[in-house]
Amino acid sequence: xxxxTDYGNAAKVERCDMDGMNxxxxxxxxxxxxxxxxxxxxxxxxxxxxxxxxxxEVADYxxxxxxxxxxGRQIRHLCGLxxxxxxxxxxxxxxxxxxxxxxYNGTDVxxxxxxxxxxxxxxxxxxxxxxxxxxxxxVDPYGMPGGCSHICxxxxxxxxxxxxxxxGFILGSDGRSCK
Numbered sequence: 001x002x003x004x005t006d007y008g009n010a011a012k013v014e015r016c017d018m019d020g021m022n023x024x025x026x027x028x029x030x031x032x033x034x035x036x037x038x039x040x041x042x043x044x045x046x047x048x049x050x051x052x053x054x055x056x057e058v059a060d061y062x063x064x065x066x067x068x069x070x071x072g073r074q075i076r077h078l079c080g081l082x083x084x085x086x087x088x089x090x091x092x093x094x095x096x097x098x099x100x101x102x103x104y105n106g107t108d109v110x111x112x113x114x115x116x117x118x119x120x121x122x123x124x125x126x127x128x129x130x131x132x133x134x135x136x137x138x139v140d141p142y143g144m145p146g147g148c149s150h151i152c153x154x155x156x157x158x159x160x161x162x163x164x165x166x167x168g169f170i171l172g173s174d175g176r177s178c179k
Contacts, residue, residue: 001061003046005034013037013048015061019153019162026063036081038088047083047103049090051076056088056106070106084123091118136161149177 003015003026011031016023026046027034033052040047047058047069054075059066069088078099082089088101092111096118102108136159137145137152146152148163155162165171165178172179 003037003039005037005048007033013046017156019155027059036079038081038083040083047081047088049078049081069103070101080120082121082123084125089121089123091121147176
């Protein structure tokens with residue numbers, strides 16, 4: 001799945017398949033300007049920053065069990081968001097401090113370090129990496145990912161795929177080759 005925020009005409013947190021199909025709204029009310037999100041892949045929660053409402057919130061992948069983690073003026077200056085174990089990690093865009101926030105109660109906010117011009121943050125840890133298994137976009141014997149001549153995107157599951165073409169090309173009637 002692909003998770004993303006939108007704060008155009010109607011602000012929301014959404015998800016869709018990697019090929020853009022099955023677009024689903026997770027949160028579409030009491031939200032104004034969501035600017036960053038992070039996923040708890042194990043428990044299936046999505047966290048987001050709303051800089052207009054000055055809040056950090058969480059909901060499950062279906063938009064249920066929504067909670068406010070923390071709220072206040074300090075949120076206005078945050079950018080980037082990552083989750084690991086009991087904490088959220090973010091960056092204060094005013095002073096470029098990396099902050100750690102307890103994700104269960106919003107307390108225990110601690111500045112960990114300063115990184116000049118940092119705008120995004122990611123936590124890489126072996127446990128949070130999805131197990132690699134056989135999938136529909138694996139390279140075929142001819143060197144084409146998923147049998148697609150240009151781009152292979154996973155669809156509704158790791159067993160399904162959609163072929164797409166680079167800019168300037170159109171997908172052929174076979175659904176795999178680009179012309």
